[in-house]
Amino acid sequence: MEKLKYPIGKPEIPNNISSELLTEWITIIEEFPERLKKLVLNLSEEQLETPYRKNGWTIRQVIHHCADSHHNSYTRFKWTLTEDKPVIKAYFEDRWAELFDSKNAPIQLSLDAIKALHAKWSYLLKGLNEDELNKSFIHPDGNEEVSLKENIGIYAWHCNHHYAHIEQLLIRKNWC
Template identity: 25%
Template sequence: MRPETGTYPQYFDHYIALVEENEVQSALKNNTDEFLKFLDSLPAEKAEFAYAKDKWTLKEVLLHITDAERIFAYRALRFSRNDTTPLPSFDENEFIEFANSGKRSLQSVIDEFKTVRSATLSLFNSLDNDELTRKGIGSSQTCTALAMGFIIAGHTKHHIKVIKENYL
């Protein structure tokens, strides 16, 4: 099942629309295969490249994808467990500012993503339909665990496009 409009903040429409699959587990599995293949094709010499002043480097974009996935998966876990405690937003620019990407290799950033995605897959593979449709509040907006999974996959697809257009 796909998330229905109204079960997530409207500003995530773009990410969810990028996901072609109709089940979150297959969406995340296929997205993982696509993204890992894409990561293998990235030239190491582009790791520190930023396409404009004040834009993130390629490594920073990859760290952003991983950071956002961790946060979205955590929200999905909390929502699926019927936790209605409002969860705060996060400032992606502050996260990147303090990520120390310059001290890391491109491979270490890729390896971190693989670890996080493995945990995300495990989480979503463990959730049944009741758990997936439970709601919570993140960034002052109501969302379901199911929608969080589609947002994770769509967010990654969005950044594949950004990387192809601006970094390669």
């Protein structure tokens, strides 16, 4: 069950983040929309309604979750760049995944949103200097301080994590 929940493992963000690693992470964020689109483009409505694991979200919900989560993260970057260690707003992603749009909307809506968001987000990330990358926000769960550098790594992982949820399901079902 753990392998289905975390197909690429949990995020491991090093203490010292090199510029090469940052570039790699930003590239993952930048390329995610096209990779995701290619992965899900030809899935049927029935396939989109398949959970990636028992008691997990459907493929449709995973795609809409990525749009919602990444939009929230982008906003957190903006807050952090314009405020002094803001306490970010957490949200109930499990509840968002149960909303009407997450369960029913065409995936193209989120694929389009992810494409536009990631283009703007990666553009922003490429323009950040060292001081900006070291700025941080406070996550209300545990009052954890997270730097923008670390958050880039977390969201590169998040892209690959949910991509793997879908990809592994397609492989198990022999849909690819």
